[in-house]
Amino acid sequence: MSKQSGTDFIKWFEDFCPPSYAVEGDPIGLQIGTLHKEVKKVMITLDVSEDVVKEAIKEQADLIIAHHPPIFRPLKKVETNHPSGKVIELCVKHDIAVYAAHTNLDVTDGGVNDMLAEALMLKNTEVLVPTFSDPMNKLVVFVPKEHEENVRRAVGNAGAGHIGDYSHCAFSTEGIGSFRPLEGSDPFIGTVGELELVHEVRLETIFPSRIKKQVLAAMLEAHPYEEVAYDIYPVEQASIKKGLGRIGTIEQEMTLHDFALYVKDKLQVGGVRMSGNPQALVKKVAVLGGDGNKFMSNAKKMGADVFVTGDIYFHVAQDAVAEGLNLVDPGHYAEKIMKQGLADLLEAKCKMEISFAASSTDTNPFVFL
Template structure:
């Protein structure tokens, strides 16, 4: 049976997890190849879009590939099918496979690459390593019959409204009376066509990040008993949650640099890593940035971190870090793969059983270790 969910619908759910506007200006996130208007039954999540990944997608009848690294990062002046990139694009088009990239937006997003990497090391009290902005907040005031206030509150809270710090379902309600006249062609939940109706209602108020607006309104309309829900939206000046690149957190107990290296190898499932520093140095505060983060070495040092975990470290910057007393752990760029199972879980929960999400099993790590 053909799926009724289109690629655009899947991407809307992805955008709630990893809002596209979080991406850096220099990045090329979003649609890479294909159409977002096609039905999708199977979605593959991958770190990279290489030819072996596309071959796997063809074999598994995948309709949509969601990748972390953009397929089209550097502008193309031609599509030469004799080149690896050209063959990849050709196969994708021939087999009607759409490719979408969530890159630096997924790095920044809560629950994205850097949070998953930090969670695997059980880091506590996480904050962004470098702040890049904060979520704008929106206030919702919706009018609902008394008997449905709890149902509506639960629905919008589960969609992301009313979360303040470590508290959820944060709302305020005030009692009043609503009036309306159902006009011709309506099917009113309460009242009769052409007659003024008075209803005891609550004004239910809450705030939430603007990035959750679509999800909260969808939940509100689905849970509200009326054909047309009456509600107001207001921009607010309260400070929203800060977002940024990288994470800084603390270990629950001190480890030596050597011990932490072993934990990193195990938790990131890697055969080897590089490190800089005294292996017996005690580590408590950890800065972390998935992918290539050497240009942020000085920023990591400013946070007071004992060690900075990132990939693609070069010789001279490693020397600089050593001289300034900052330990380094380089697990490689490919460790960003750890976000794929988490993203699969989140999207499967959001989209339901009509779409199947799988994680690519193809190898895209170019380095081998002896």
């Protein structure tokens, strides 16, 4: 364990939910303060309100990670007597940085939508709304046999070789490599001016194109040669697809009425809205955190019996019922699941000397009577 700056932590965090996963125009990233400082404590919140910042001050947090960006549209001015301006003032005065992870945290594996699907105990889940595709590449590198394991492990640790639920997948074949070091070279093996034959391994693995830079850096650092022989090829293998929402099945079929109560219980919300026949049977479930009005057709096309999402409009619900799609609306605030969920995930996976806490401040503007 070692102390780390905010920039080091965010670099690690963005490996978990890459900015490239965010939908176009989403204002993610650092919004207030600086990351060029030591970070000892991170607080996770759904929203950034004045009360949330006061909680962060009390908890001595150095960084807030928020799901909903506090600055969603460009600011024309900052007035500290206005709620949004007060939030910025408090953060700056107490040196608290605010970083927003919005749709990239929705999309990423283990993110908000997976947390919702897991809470509802959905099985065999798939992406509901594809939004991101990453082509696959193949790396072929030639390495002396005795250094094969170091290079194999290095590129695997950098993210290469992921296939389904398996990591560090690679294949090796042995052969003879030849080269003649020229004047000015500093060969690891061989003598300048003499032809050298070396027992080498052809090591092959695949990686998504977005991590090309880190895979190559890891390979070059682990490889003993001054000049490394390697190739990168595009492969026809299906691209990695990511997206919003999840669709899967519940273990036990139940009526829509019972399922709505099930959602209320599992997502721990004050109430839900339901549309459709209360006695309709539910087995296949689509879920999407936040406002899912635009994605009713995705749920319908993928055969969902019910779509669980927030902020459903009146006429959208009418159209869904007419098309035979049942709806359960637990509200936008159902995304609060990300607070403890993300704090637990970061606590378990981050090896830096940083502690994580979920905000206990309730930022839901609605009260159920």
